[in-house]
Amino acid sequence: MKDIRYIFAIKEAMEEEMERDENVFLIGEDVGIAGGSFGASRGLYDKFGPERVVDTPISELGFTSIAAGAASCGLRPIVEIMFMDFVTCCMDSIVNQIAKMRYMFGNQYSVPIVVRMPEGGGLNAGPQHSQCLEAWFAHVPGLKVVMASTPYDVKGLLKSSIRDDNPVIFIENKTLHAMKGSIPEEDFTIPLGKADIKREGSDVTIVTASRMVHESLKAADVLAEEGISVEVIDLMTIQPWDRETVFNSIGKTHRLVTAHEAVKQFGFGAEISAVVAEEMLDELDAPIVRVGAPFVPASYSLEKFYVPGADDVKNAVRKTMERSF
Amino acid sequence: MKDIRYIFAIKEAMEEEMERDENVFLIGEDVGIAGGSFGASRGLYDKFGPERVVDTPISELGFTSIAAGAASCGLRPIVEIMFMDFVTCCMDSIVNQIAKMRYMFGNQYSVPIVVRMPEGGGLNAGPQHSQCLEAWFAHVPGLKVVMASTPYDVKGLLKSSIRDDNPVIFIENKTLHAMKGSIPEEDFTIPLGKADIKREGSDVTIVTASRMVHESLKAADVLAEEGISVEVIDLMTIQPWDRETVFNSIGKTHRLVTAHEAVKQFGFGAEISAVVAEEMLDELDAPIVRVGAPFVPASYSLEKFYVPGADDVKNAVRKTMERSF
Amino acid sequence: MRKPGKKKLIEFYTWMTKIRKTEEKLMEVFSNGEILGFLHVSIGQEAAPVGICAHLSDLDYIATTHRGHGHAIAKGIDLKYAMAELFGKKEGFCMGRSGSMHLADKKHGVMGANGIVGGGIPIATGAAFAARYQKTDQVAVATFGEGATGEGAFHEALNFAAIKKLPIVYVCENNGWAEFSPQSIHMPIKDVISRATAYNMPAVQVSNDVLEIYEAAGKAIERARMGGGPTLLEIKCDRWYGHYVGDAQKYRGKEAVEKAMGKDCLLNFEATLLADKVLQKKDIEKIGVQVQSEIDEAVDFARECPFPDPSEMMNGLYI
């Protein structure tokens, strides 16, 4: 095992996969010589050269669709979108082309492509640099949507995403980039579509992902002192998500909280909640409470009040404990 | 009262608002001389001229942001996106610019803009011409999202949307364009944010919008014969949606079905369901059942099996009646 | 580049005839209601696909548009399975999921028609990127209309290809119309080739003449294959019919339509071949009959194919 930062774990995943498979390449703005805006590809240009670590003009639509074309001709691109907010510039590429190419061409083509993007607050970068939009992609058939919360997870999940033959939207969280964690020296992967129980508990299930996993764990620590035992499920894959793990947990706790950094309304918590309200309503001993950002754009100087945190999770959990049926 | 087609009601709304307020103008591909791809602006070019009925190059991002700039300088644009699928080309305009301009500039600017777009199946036009993406916009703070199901509604809601000082995503459904209905001769509007109970009932509440309102009404007719009394709520505004009307209805029926044409997963039904599961769980006598398209892209030759219809709604309602707590 | 010999000339004529007659047949079956959705035919524009695809092998790539039947045919698509797709049948190239607007045939490098204007341009550019990456001598072609050059996708793709000197030819069939709008409404320039300056890209304009196109495309494709980078090729042509089948073209004067139809790339080529004694009247008739019977067979095949079963709709979303 070794200690490594999240951003470096991303680099390792890309590096190892590029070594393993010569069809894997990285494309995006400043990913090459500069090593990426957040440093995710530092060193890769020197190692693999400009043909495999491809700097692009500022043109998200262009290079994402170019990657799609390359993917359908046998390559396995990793596309870096510098901030998730900029994915708005290439929704056509992702939604009309990448997500549908395989299905609409009658399975003739496969489009093994990973589109990486960091989301969320943490940099006080304001309304156009802090959005969390994973729910959009989860609503689009044909895409997988992955969110990793630790260095270990990000490496294992990114490697699986690169090896996956389907398009994957791979979402990082900026505040996690500097996080340190322990990972094995040897090659490992984490399967897509499987959730990870980050903490076991018996009273309430929290279904969460990415940065909010850590806020949930913090909340769980405090709540434990209050005698509330919280199970924290890190979904890891938002689409398709692991119903079995979630259902089993709720079968045990009978209480559900969902937590994400995206605005609460119409976020992925809504889908989890709705599925549970459809398929296991009678298992519930309390209302399902969702945690998410308030329904306004992210704010520059009020960011710390804007992004949800452990306190919000605590309050949500307490709310589910208030009363039972 | 007079009988009128839905598409013509759209035209009347635009025409009357353009007459009422010289700042209102229409912009989009083929909206001018050609009168719109679906005929929504037929005759307006002749009446108002090229300055107010503006044909554009094929450039959704460009003209939507241009409209945003014009709106912040005192005009009131109506933007036509030919098919909702093409809105993927201008998500930056809508999400990063239009939705945020007012808030992020500290309320200095207002951006009174209506972005009209037809969604859904009905033309067998396949995967890139049949999508329903309203849930995306409902997830973006700053936008209102409106869906109209009848000629009367579309006229009244579109007029309100044009008069509203906030950006409105105004979603039509292609299959409704030809629908006939009766509307008053005189000026009328329908307030945004208010749902409409299209049919009263006491056993199950269906929360729906747009084309699925009619499928729900059809289902309700059949179910009435089986002795099930269904209340059909046409949300009309998806964001912000009318909690009061929905809550009151559920308080009466204690059963909820949501229905939309968009794929079921992560659609607007999820949000309605999640809010109910959070705020009035103990009122529920049965699981919440959602109706939506299956989780694949729309299909060319299988469209009629793809888009949800009255049968799906019927089955959903029956499911909620199967058992109670 | 060598001038095309007799055999090639006859081939060109045959391909052009095949495209023309296929489109005519499609208009007929569409009007019968046998084909659903949108159908955009390329009648009057048969020279471009033939002149271009004559230089391409199955390994080369082409990404086309909503008006893409001609390119798919010239690239060698099997008409039976293409027709099955247009009829929405299970045996179609796309399992009936796509119809005309997304017709694709991987085996022949047809990367798909595209329902999004401009959508195919960066995709073809990606194919060219792949060819270079894989160190093959494959070439990619993107075809599109002049209307598509208004989209950012056009701009971003050409910019990238020029920087990376990718093996691609951008073929703009400028038929003067984007849906119901003439070029004058949506472009501030007369010639699409003016756009190449922005990318320091060579650009060539030719008329709707298959031999001219063949020659210009040959040079551009050769240049791309040799590592010389991309070219923008503009073909000035005319759209005979409406934007889609069923469009009555009320926005377009009868005279303009007649004028467009007067400039028939197929008939002109036929006249040249007759004058040059490459073909005789009876050869032409023979070709017509033979092509027609191939098309009719394809239609018969498509008609008889079953529709996909509704349950198949859920297959293959993920691998």
Place this chain on the structure above:
Amino acid sequence: MRKPGKKKLIEFYTWMTKIRKTEEKLMEVFSNGEILGFLHVSIGQEAAPVGICAHLSDLDYIATTHRGHGHAIAKGIDLKYAMAELFGKKEGFCMGRSGSMHLADKKHGVMGANGIVGGGIPIATGAAFAARYQKTDQVAVATFGEGATGEGAFHEALNFAAIKKLPIVYVCENNGWAEFSPQSIHMPIKDVISRATAYNMPAVQVSNDVLEIYEAAGKAIERARMGGGPTLLEIKCDRWYGHYVGDAQKYRGKEAVEKAMGKDCLLNFEATLLADKVLQKKDIEKIGVQVQSEIDEAVDFARECPFPDPSEMMNGLYI
């Protein structure tokens, strides 16, 4: 257009000094941690905003970029409230919601910096559209870097403006860098003005000299005001510092940085003014002191302003 007289020249110098010293101050307070988020300064590029905004009234519009302080200042923004915004304070123009990257001032026609590269270009185009619609003689200016010309937004906006002959000037400050990438990596052309051909739009290139810019901008703005349509104006300049404050520019050689700094538009202008006896050393000092005290006051004001209350975050999403 008349050559600027002595008074104007001194004004230009004062504005440029104000921009320079504001940016320097901002670097300082950013390093203190008093300003959060991203801060992109325009040191070395002061000539463009001053030369351009000299022709604009409060009624004219400007939409700028992440590197937009200079334009806002030259357009007349009140430094106190601008500073308050950069400090994230309640009194800021945007109520502390935006910081540097979205600084806007409606009263002075500052339509906002933009966090999306290229995002402001069509927005300014929309302002020009509004001016024409309302039959005013207002002009809009879009400023952006050469990197932004890679985005489809640039292409789509210029195409539209050219077709409609809108009253707008597109000002590209080509500083040779887009973030950490030199122009050679992301552009296949040397001069941004080559892109104007695509839109049949006049284009002018000038050096980083305030008088040259003033003259060229004057003509372009006049032309726009008179209904002559848009112009693309390219200013060749240099970015002295990193992309944002805190960027150590490891990707850029020391010599290149020194060379960039050697070409100082402010110092060069100062030298001219001294040589032409428009100003004397002591005037220059006086201007420096006066400008500095204005800036310091603004910073003091900003420091003392309260942050918005968290509860205010929910205000005004909808009207």
